[in-house]
Amino acid sequence: MNILHIITGLTTGGAERALYNLLSGSLAESRSAAVLSLQDEGVYGPKIRSLGVPVYTLDMKRGISTPTVILRLRKLVTRLRPHLVQGWMYHGNIAASISARLGAGFRPVVAWNIRHSLYSLAAEKPLTRQIIRVNRWASVGADVVIYNSSLSRKQHEAFGFAMNPGQVIPNGFDTVSLFPDYERGQAARLALNMPLEAVVIGHVARFHPMKDHASFLRAVVDIMPKRPDVMCLLVGRDVDLQNPMLDRIVPPELESRFRIVGERDDVQDLMLAMDVFCQSSWSEAFPNVLGEAMALGVPCVATDVGDSRCIVGDTGEVVPPSDSDALARQLLSMLGRSAEERASLGQAGRQRIEERYALPKMVKQYSDLYTKLVSE
Structure with a gap:
């Protein structure tokens, strides 16, 4: 054929x-x-x-x-x-x-x-x-x-x-090539000059209004004064704090806690460097990055768009779209769990991908x- x-x-x-x-x-x-x-x-x-x-x-x-x-x-x-x-x-x-x-x-x-x-x-x-x-x-x-x-x-x-x-x-999702790997995640952190003891919130998406980077950044900025150990890693084409749609969201005194790396071909390694993955879009059908993060064993907080709720199930948190306050609350809730609890959620997320997707x-x-x- x-x-x-x-x-x-x-x-x-x-x-x-x-x-x-x-x-x-x-x-x-x-x-x-x-x-x-x-x-x-x-x-x-x-x-x-x-x-x-x-x-x-x-x-x-x-x-x-x-x-x-x-x-x-x-x-x-x-x-x-x-x-x-x-x-x-x-x-x-x-x-x-x-x-x-x-x-x-x-x-x-x-x-x-x-x-x-x-x-x-x-x-x-x-x-x-x-x-x-x-x-x-x-x-x-x-x-x-x-x-x-x-x-x-x-x-x-x-x-x-x-x-x-x-x-x-x-x-x-290819769960043979997508798998948890602590050493790769730590190596990615070191390459980005991120302390190994930091708690990293991550986001992967090209810049587009529907990806709602602005709501994500507002949520993280709200969290950082409450959690001095938190850092943020953003991956994606055309993502830049000087972008007119993102300008002035992150105060200058917090910029050192952000790593913005643009489009990369080692996204899996960068995801492995994250403690929590966030998908903040106000419009999606079936977000690939969400399934990939789950396959890598990273617990997720996602907006309730497209099939995100069905993908995440009870292995992560789902919030309304375009609501940075709700996003901040659920990210804080996820960060409030112990490292062991987050790892357990990550394992459950991977199992869900293996069974369903x-x-x-x-x-x-x-x-x-x-x-x-x-x-x-």
Whole structure:
């Protein structure tokens, strides 16, 4: 079975990581796969190619299509002759539907993949609103619409997306490569000049308003005078205290207790350096970083968005979104537990990921679905 995955881009992000995990989790071995990025290779292109999966790019700018792009897409689809085209994210979904009609003498199955929550269309950027509306209209032509969270499916179908082909397949995590490792965590602390005895609150997310770094920073700033042993580690592209949306939240006298490291390729090591992980978004579908932190044995405090409550269960704390006071209270409550109690919660979180969200479960669900769709 030949499968072509079409994704908006291959930069660092949840959808890109999920595609890589799916391919590395043996799907590429059991199926003949190829990946097409509408933009460039980004971070994940070389990683995917290292799996033996060919990667193609269209080098589109800001999602703007041209006749040349359509011609290149047609040539690629005609050459690969996929049995199934899997779109990833809104632009990738539309490209998948278009590509299925470009093949000469064959019509592949079309699968969509939506990995975005839809609390309010007004909260999206103007161009994103337009592509969501196009997706709504075109969704009836997809053979299946895969969502990574139950809430995302409910929101999109309420907005008018086709209901019959909808299916939820949650994210999966490789618990073989994601595992607790005290020594790696301590080494990461030393590399960042963080005292080994400090209690570290961590956050991993690219800068975007929906990630709500501001609420997280306000919560941590509220905690620090009460807990002089607390330090904060932030990881993510474009995260900077000089950002106009974050400026002046952290008082100058507290800045030395923050470590802001930007985008990194050693995120697992940095997570292992954390005593508590915080996910502060006001909008998510299925946050990968939350599952990764749990797989690494780090206890979590998360906002109640997307499927976060279902992911965390009783192994951590969940608070309302956009409420820095509630976030501060629950972080303080987590910090008030002994190191042994936090470790126990971390172990329970890892066990929950192993039981519910292990990567082989996700791979099998996709594999079974693809076999079913192509054989119909």
